[in-house]
Amino acid sequence: MIPDPVNAFVPGTDVRIAGRPGGPLADLTFAAKDLFDVAGFATGGGNHDWGRGYRVPDRHAWAVQTLLDAGAGLVGKTITDEVSLGILGESAFDGTPLNSKAPDRVPGGSSSGSAAAVAAGLCDTAIGTDTGGSVRVPASFCGLYGIRPTHGRLPLDGMMPQAPSSDTTGWFARDAATFARVSAVMLGEPVPKTLPTRLVVAVDAFGFADPEVAAALKPLVERLGALAGEVREELLAPQGLSVWGRAQRTLQPAEAWSTFKDWLDRDNPRLAFNVARGLVMGSTIPESELGWARLMRQEARARLSYLLPPGTILAMPTTPFPAPPRGLPLSRQNPVRERILCLAAHGGLAGFPQVSIPGATVDGLPVGLSILAARGADTQLVAVAKALEESR
Incomplete structure (x- = not known):
């Protein structure tokens, strides 16, 4: 397991997968938020009851496979706010990743571990998800480049959903050159030389x-x-x-309730208060x-x-x-x-x-x-x- 001085990685996992030799990202390493499937490893979703009743995936999520095919090596799965329902980055199950740029402050969530790992130099880039700000906010709080792509542009195969009409895959980097290299691979097109006017x-x-x-x-x-x-x-x-905030705060919780209600009915899982409250509120809209x-x-x-x-x-x-x-x-x-x-x-x-x-x-x-x-x-x-x- 990679050394983890900032509590960025999911405890008890040892995920190390080499990328394809000779790919455009062959000299880079990456981490994956624990909402992305990695073949042979349980997808934890930030809640220790989430995995009950779900099979261990036998194939990688699209985002993970894309980076591996481009040569980047996977070094671990990162902590997330519980079932991605959080914006501060504090986890009741796995602890709060350390924001190395502001150690007494939150890292931002729900892609907290991915941001913390990149900010601390434990990997070159990391993938996260962004539904209501879960890449953009930790990028701001941790001093990183972060992207929320056009909604619907990238396949979300193997990524745990929350609110599908808003869910996206995003990624982080410490410097613009690495950010551009990773973005060209993930977006499937070269970064242009011309700029907006x-x-x-x-x-x-x-x-x-x-x-x-x-x-x-x-x-x-x-x-x-x-x-x-x-x-x-x-x-x-x-x-x-x-008003825009209220609209998103109406649509996103209602979709999250729809996404997770069968799990709640089946497993009656342990939930942090704020997560449980949000799901209850979503059910009543x-x-x-x-x-x-x-x-x-x-x-x-x-x-x-x-x-x-x-x-x-x-x-x-x-x-x-x-x-x-x-x-x-x-x-x-x-x-x-x-x-x-x-x-x-x-x-x-x-x-x-x-x-x-x-x-x-x-x-x-x-x-x-x-x-x-x-x-x-x-x-x-x-x-x-x-x-x-x-x-x-």
Whole structure:
């Protein structure tokens, strides 16, 4: 088992699989969130009761197989928030992975172990999942590159679902060059050399973030503007960021309840309080609320389509604040989650690609700048991230 000073890997597992010799990623190592199937190893899902009654997979998940075929070597399975229902990265079953950039703070979740492993240098890249922010948020908190691809672009075979209308596979890297190499393989196309020529700055998102975060990200935004040329300010969510958050908070829990209800009926599993509460709430959402949320999803998609024609990117803070302290009391966690969701809800609602870029800090704590582009323009975002690092 790889040394694990940050508690990133699932205890009791010893997953080491060599990649294909000579592949484009043959010099890299990767880790896989324990929502991805690895042949011969149980998929734990962050809950010790999840595996009961489920067979050990005999084939790798698509994302795992793609990286192995490209030559990257798998070094372990990483801790996740319980059945991916979390955003802070604290696990009642396997413990909280250490955020090496902010050791007294949470790593962010639910792809907590994957982010922690990359941030600590235990692997070069790691795959996670993003439904409501589970790659974007830990990327911001741990000072990493992270991507939520266009929804529906990548196969999710062998990836444990949560809310299928929002679920995606994403990945992390410490530097833009590695991020670009991995992204080209995962997205199946080379990273372009041409860059977008228009930048939209989401003024409501920057206003929603803590003032210190907006100030810390300003130099990155200015450098983005210099790369793009044309810059303008717009509202991301004219209806209100909290309204988009409410819509995602309606659709995602209802889908999660549908995903997990048979397991709950069959096994009556042990669940952390916040997870159990979220599933119960998801089971009680009326059809009238779901109908409203689906309409708001259509509005969010229309808004982003308007803001992001070809050749345009949008900039916004990934999270409204740096990583919160570890071990917050339950009564203080929900307001934190709500604010995070207000800046992450558009991902699950609209499904547009988003990359979180490191490079800013508040009192020494990392905060990420996100860029969005039109659906399918994922590699353009990767190109911008790479150009931004090279322009330093």
